[in-house]
Amino acid sequence: MLKVVDLEVYYGAIKALKGISFHVNKGEIVTLIGANGAGKTTTLNSISALVPIKSGSVSFMDIDLKTLPAYQRIYKGIAHVPEGRRVFARMSVKENLEMGAYCRKDKASLNRDAQRVYEHFPRLKERRNQLAGTLSGGEQQMLAIGRALMSSPTLIMMDEPSMGLAPILVSEIFHIIQDINKQGTTVLLVEQNATMALSVADRGYVLETGNVVIEGTAKELSNNPEIKKAYLGTA
């Protein structure tokens, strides 16, 4: 479904991505794991065209995205939950969800999706008239995911959804990610929390300083001694 080939991205003179390749099949949860600065966020941002690509290609459903401006990518079915949530703090929860549905025209299925989001996140329904900036970190993360779901995406990319959350919220968020996937949305998940990410993912790629160094099924990666040592904190 999503195919990234030899992707290179520069920030000024610094080469942030040194030719990474990976793919995501329909219906999968694929995770990119790695330390800070490995290039995980940059990868997602280049798929969303928030950063320019130097060379290499990104294609989605066999269409090359090269010339597609950033704002049009959601119309193709790619939703992006950015790092740090980036909800619209001075807009209400409801307005944030409306912005998530900005690309939609069909009112009927829109209401159905709003209901679905409120089912996933009952807390958001309670707080729908509250300003997003007044929500707690966990609620903001739920809102960011809910907002992305409002576009009814085929692929949802999530950047560190567990960042800064209490452990109990982290497992709640990961449950929801699994639910979303079961309902038919393909997931590309970027995480530092490798243990959690590999526990829900089908496959994974390990990034190190702009390169894919190891790839495999989640099970293979979980049992790989190097990964255990470097990312899972178990020997």
Place this chain on the structure above:
Amino acid sequence: MSLFINQLINGIHVGSIYALIALGYTMVYGIIRLINFAHGDILMVGAYTVVVAIGTLGLSPLAAILISIVICALFGILIEKVAYKPLRNSPKISSLITAIGVSMLLQNLALLIFTPTPKPYPVPLSVAPLNLGDIQISFITILTFGVSIVIMMALQTFVTTSKAGKSMRAVSEDMKAALLMGINTDNTITLTFAIGCTLAGIGSALFCLAYPSVSPTMGSLPGVKAFIAAVLGGIGVIPGAMLGGFLLGIAESFTKAYISSQLSDAVVYGILIIVLLFKPSGLLGKSVREKV
């Protein structure tokens, strides 16, 4: 007492014009964090358009004013496309200097085309003022206040309820997140300039009805004052610009009446300094606290 009320009315009159112009500053600042110093000169563009439309083309005053408002909006769009859009990813200071440059360009073009000699604003309004005992309210005051209030309410409704208005707020909060929602941010920015300059065009007509002299630099002073009004109310905050405009107009008018007419500008700038010292984010501005 009647002096007080008459001055209050004067203040509201000039304040509603400041508020209209301040809205353009604040909306543009809200969306691309740029103080558009050329905004005041849009007033002058509108005024000369009316002069030409009536004097040269022989149009009716109403048609001339409507056309001038459209021309102001088009100038806003043009300035954004030519001067600011290419600098979208440059340091803020580059756009700021460009804004000053655009302001000078407009003023000097007007000097070249229309000469420095002020021209009369060719829209005579001779409607008898409303007399309520000692208190006199001119027709222009009523018109100015009425038009401003209607426009501000319309604008507030637009940004809080319409899809385009909400996307405008989204872009002003976080442009990248707005892109991810599928919002064409370039179009949203263009729309913001168009609306801001439309309001300046309307402000221009109302300003000229009160002060009917058209010259190349006529936009500078009201421009600066409207900018102060926007900062006073909290730049980037739409209701703040309205509040700031009215407060500034009233303060100016009272200073002229009770202290000294020569000091009125000093008082206006003094208010700016005091606000910046004690509440830099402005009266309705929220202090920005970054959540990490």
